[in-house]
Amino acid sequence: MDDKNIVGMAKDKEYARWAYAETRPEDAVKKPEALAHTVVIDASYGSFAGLFASSILAEIGAEVIRAEPPGGDLARKMSPYGMMIKDSGLAYINEGRNKFHITLDLTKTEGRKLFSKLADKADVLIETFKPGYLDSLGIGYRQLSKKHPGLIFCAIHSYGQHGEDAEKHANQPGYDIVDQARGVIMSITGEPDLDPELPGEYKRPLKHGSWMGWYVGGAWAAFGILLALFDRTRTGKGQLIDCSPPEGLLAISNYVMQYFHMSGQEMPRAGNYDYAVFPYTYVACKDGYTFISGFTDPNWTALCEIMNRPDLRAQFPTIKERLNPQNQPTIQHEIEKFTTQYTSDELLEMVQEYGKKPDKKGTVVTGRLENPREILGREHWQERKTFVRCNDPYYGELLVPNSTFKGMSRTPGRMKWACRRIGADNEFIYQNYLGIGGRRLRQLKKAGVI
Amino acid sequence: MPKGKPYRDLMRKLFDAGQIFEKREALQGIRVLEVCYVVLGPAACDYLAEFGAEVIKFEGQRGDQMRFVTPYAYFWKNMSPGLEIENHNKYWVGMHLGNPRAKELFLDLVKKSDVVVDNLTPGRMAQWGLSYKELSQINPRIIQLHVSGYGSWGPWTGRTSYDAVAQSMGGLSSITGFEERGPIKSGVWIADWVTGLMCAVSIVAALNHRAKTGEGQFIDYMQVENVIRFLDWTWLYSFKTGENRKRSGNRDLAICPSDLFQCSDGWVALAAFGEPEFKGLCTAMRQPELYRKYPNPTQRLKDENARKILDRITQWTRNKRVREVEALGSKHGFAASRVLSAKDAYHSRHLRERSTIQEYDDPLYGSMAQQCYPPRLSETPGRLKWSCRPLGFDNGYVFTKILGLPPDEVKKLEEEKVIFRWNPQIPSHCPPPEWDGVSGVKLP
Numbered sequence: 001m002d003d004k005n006i007v008g009m010a011k012d013k014e015y016a017r018w019a020y021a022e023t024r025p026e027d028a029v030k031k032p033e034a035l036a037h038t039v040v041i042d043a044s045y046g047s048f049a050g051l052f053a054s055s056i057l058a059e060i061g062a063e064v065i066r067a068e069p070p071g072g073d074l075a076r077k078m079s080p081y082g083m084m085i086k087d088s089g090l091a092y093i094n095e096g097r098n099k100f101h102i103t104l105d106l107t108k109t110e111g112r113k114l115f116s117k118l119a120d121k122a123d124v125l126i127e128t129f130k131p132g133y134l135d136s137l138g139i140g141y142r143q144l145s146k147k148h149p150g151l152i153f154c155a156i157h158s159y160g161q162h163g164e165d166a167e168k169h170a171n172q173p174g175y176d177i178v179d180q181a182r183g184v185i186m187s188i189t190g191e192p193d194l195d196p197e198l199p200g201e202y203k204r205p206l207k208h209g210s211w212m213g214w215y216v217g218g219a220w221a222a223f224g225i226l227l228a229l230f231d232r233t234r235t236g237k238g239q240l241i242d243c244s245p246p247e248g249l250l251a252i253s254n255y256v257m258q259y260f261h262m263s264g265q266e267m268p269r270a271g272n273y274d275y276a277v278f279p280y281t282y283v284a285c286k287d288g289y290t291f292i293s294g295f296t297d298p299n300w301t302a303l304c305e306i307m308n309r310p311d312l313r314a315q316f317p318t319i320k321e322r323l324n325p326q327n328q329p330t331i332q333h334e335i336e337k338f339t340t341q342y343t344s345d346e347l348l349e350m351v352q353e354y355g356k357k358p359d360k361k362g363t364v365v366t367g368r369l370e371n372p373r374e375i376l377g378r379e380h381w382q383e384r385k386t387f388v389r390c391n392d393p394y395y396g397e398l399l400v401p402n403s404t405f406k407g408m409s410r411t412p413g414r415m416k417w418a419c420r421r422i423g424a425d426n427e428f429i430y431q432n433y434l435g436i437g438g439r440r441l442r443q444l445k446k447a448g449v450i
Numbered sequence: 451m452p453k454g455k456p457y458r459d460l461m462r463k464l465f466d467a468g469q470i471f472e473k474r475e476a477l478q479g480i481r482v483l484e485v486c487y488v489v490l491g492p493a494a495c496d497y498l499a500e501f502g503a504e505v506i507k508f509e510g511q512r513g514d515q516m517r518f519v520t521p522y523a524y525f526w527k528n529m530s531p532g533l534e535i536e537n538h539n540k541y542w543v544g545m546h547l548g549n550p551r552a553k554e555l556f557l558d559l560v561k562k563s564d565v566v567v568d569n570l571t572p573g574r575m576a577q578w579g580l581s582y583k584e585l586s587q588i589n590p591r592i593i594q595l596h597v598s599g600y601g602s603w604g605p606w607t608g609r610t611s612y613d614a615v616a617q618s619m620g621g622l623s624s625i626t627g628f629e630e631r632g633p634i635k636s637g638v639w640i641a642d643w644v645t646g647l648m649c650a651v652s653i654v655a656a657l658n659h660r661a662k663t664g665e666g667q668f669i670d671y672m673q674v675e676n677v678i679r680f681l682d683w684t685w686l687y688s689f690k691t692g693e694n695r696k697r698s699g700n701r702d703l704a705i706c707p708s709d710l711f712q713c714s715d716g717w718v719a720l721a722a723f724g725e726p727e728f729k730g731l732c733t734a735m736r737q738p739e740l741y742r743k744y745p746n747p748t749q750r751l752k753d754e755n756a757r758k759i760l761d762r763i764t765q766w767t768r769n770k771r772v773r774e775v776e777a778l779g780s781k782h783g784f785a786a787s788r789v790l791s792a793k794d795a796y797h798s799r800h801l802r803e804r805s806t807i808q809e810y811d812d813p814l815y816g817s818m819a820q821q822c823y824p825p826r827l828s829e830t831p832g833r834l835k836w837s838c839r840p841l842g843f844d845n846g847y848v849f850t851k852i853l854g855l856p857p858d859e860v861k862k863l864e865e866e867k868v869i870f871r872w873n874p875q876i877p878s879h880c881p882p883p884e885w886d887g888v889s890g891v892k893l894p
Contacts, residue, residue, distance in 0.1 A: 209626035
């Protein structure tokens with residue numbers, strides 16, 4: 001690689017070169033994997049929390065066996081506008097990575113037997129059914145851990161496996177929208193409550209555009225599984241993990257819980273404002289949107305000088321005024337009167353020019369809001385192999401994000417394959433783990449078990 | 451009801467909130483040195499600390515910026531709530547690693563530690579002689595993680611990243627917001643929190659590898675790339691269609707129905723994608739013909755169909771109460787829930803029973819009730835022990851207990867300003883005004 005693309009804007013070029021040598025993407029396949037020889041069964045259904053959890057484990061080397069019902073996981077159908085590539089939607093193909101795909105009908109006695117035998121050979125089991133469902137079939141944690149005390153059993157569901165609401169709503173399936181709604185963050189995300197110019201119909205809670213409930217839930221599940229695996233290296237014991245994705249969001253809801261405890265007050269939706277740092281916001285400009293910040297007194301002065309608005313500085317002189325939620329809509333609209341006259345590049349240039357002035361009062365930061373297509377074209381992501389483009393033997397030309405653990409110098413995360421069709425690995429997995437092949441496998445297939 | 455009493459009883463027993471401190475900690479005996487500030491790095495270490503790691507946090511003389519970033523510039527007993535949220539169970543040292551004598555002390559600690567984490571400008575640790583090259587020479591088992599917006603190498607290495615910039619550079623803000631309006635930032639510093647989480651994941655993965663092989667390693671983690679990774683089908687969609695993913699408010703473009711609806715007394719989030727779920731919803735709505743028309747989930751996702759279906763549900767919930775729709779969801783097997791606010795969560799019996807919200811009595815700040823990081827682990831549950839601390843509060847503990855320096859030597863280091871404590875002129879560095887001078891001190 002070109003040295004200039006390695007050192008980029010590094011303050012310490014030698015360090016950048018050293019870090020590159022340690023984490024070169026091309027070397028990843030030659031290195032060991034953190035979870036080599038760890039067997040994970042992902043029996044999740046209709047849940048990208050389960051799928052993302054097992055993707056994380058698969059990226060760092062676990063052998064993940066995806067167990068789907070014979071017709072395929074409902075999650076395969078979750079795709080924008082119903083777009084399908086053969087048997088799968090776009091979202092599923094993105095999280096099928098490095099996993100073996102088998103089918104198994106848990107409603108049949110024979111299917112449950114196979115499941116139980118596979119679980120005996122696994123280190124980790126992930127499931128996302130309604131709380132108590134697997135237990136009622138005789139293949140829940142209660143039954144499996146008796147035979148296999150080392151098993152790490154991770155159950156993911158919106159309401160969790162226990163507690164008042166879990167008992168009340170155990171018949172509800174888990175979904176991202178409910179995870180987001182119960183995760184508190186949604187109540188404070190969205191257009192600003194206190195902006196008098198905003199039409200009332202937009203004053204409502206807003207979810208993150210992506211499946212933030214599911215992905216955050218899945219990341220916590222993977223964290224819990226890795227903690228349990230580490231504990232098991234020292235004690236030999238498995239355990240039950242109860243992962244409720246909304247709690248994953250609640251846990252990272254900034255200070256709203258603390259603030260309520262301390263003051264008895266809730267916080268209104270702030271829109272693009274922030275009640276702890278402002279201006280630190282997205283503003284409209286001539287060709288889209290851009291981020292702009294000027295929070296501390298010197299930085300705010302700098303921003304007002306760039307906008308040539310000494311009156312604004314005088315009107316909101318300290319952070320007390322700027323953090324007052326009643327003032328923030330006014331400040332936002334005044335900044336936008338300025339920014340909408342320029343493109344994001346012109347604004348960046350003005351900010352950079354100001355930064356060179358010997359009598360500058362502070363630092364302003366600005367940067368265009370990127371859309372997906374722009375991001376896909378950026379050289380930095382190309383050099384860092386952030387995306388993997390592949391020609392899948394079944395699904396054809398694909399592009400998916402790479403493992404974000406590829407910067408682990410000794411055990412880098414990696415992509416081996418994107419996805420597999422429904423039941424693609426039945427033959428290999430059943431033969432390898434249970435010695436079932438040929439005629440017996442055909443019988444099971446005929447009986448609708450696999 | 452979860453099916454079956456034996457299951458329910460087992461769950462209650464396994465997750466009994468009163469038993470947490472009777473159980474093991476997954477990361478007991480793992481020592482983490484935190485050279486981090488603001489939210490991302492400290493959060494990564496906090497996740498480890500609540501599962502038992504001993505996290506020693508180093509702060510420069512001005513203190514972590516979060517001592518000054520707090521809602522409405524509100525402080526509580528001199529404490530900044532902005533600092534509290536990503537700093538639990540930690541040991542607090544005032545020491546700047548750029549000082550050559552401080553560096554020697556730090557290296558002595560590295561010999562006795564397992565993990566070093568920094569979220570400084572890439573290369574800053576190397577400038578101080580504290581890169582993995584040096585650390586692994588004195589402790590080959592050490593795991594060192596560096597996290598920054600764009601990582602330690604590449605065309606954009608060295609570019610500054612804030613949470614809001616990471617949300618926009620990673621594409622999250624461009625897909626969040628209402629269809630006919632502009633992009634909206636998350637209500638929280640989501641790009642910091644979730645990147646911190648994935649950093650913690652990679653650290654525990656590295657600990658697992660080390661348990662098997664004895665090998666440490668260096669980890670370079672990128673915040674903006676992490677945001678990219680969390681955006682599900684966004685990238686494959688752009689690749690296949692050449693289009694940008696559109697903002698769609700609360701409507702899920704890949705699941706139908708899945709949206710937020712208005713009831714007579716508030717909002718309800720509702721989803722019913724599987725055939726039996728959608729059938730259950732249509733039964734609850736007393737509109738069986740809607741199910742007969744759109745039984746197939748994929749067919750429901752066509753834009754035109756989706757809009758019609760969502761419109762029907764909008765008309766239906768309008769005259770219902772949130773509680774009614776939730777109960778119908780539980781009866782008929784579709785997902786329906788109110789939107790919880792901080793107050794709802796704070797008072798939720800469900801979350802208290804689950805130890806999701808834990809109470810503890812902090813020797814400095816008194817009674818606290820707040821969220822403890824998930825997930826709930828039956829044998830090694832996470833726990834809250836104490837809150838954030840004044841600057842340099844645990845100098846004595848760290849240097850005397852771990853490095854064996856006699857108390858007068860620690861005092862001398864303080865006099866020579868190699869290590870330091872809170873500045874009495876800066877309230878948010880300091881203990882609460884009514885502090886008695888001894889409460890909470892582990893070793894003087």
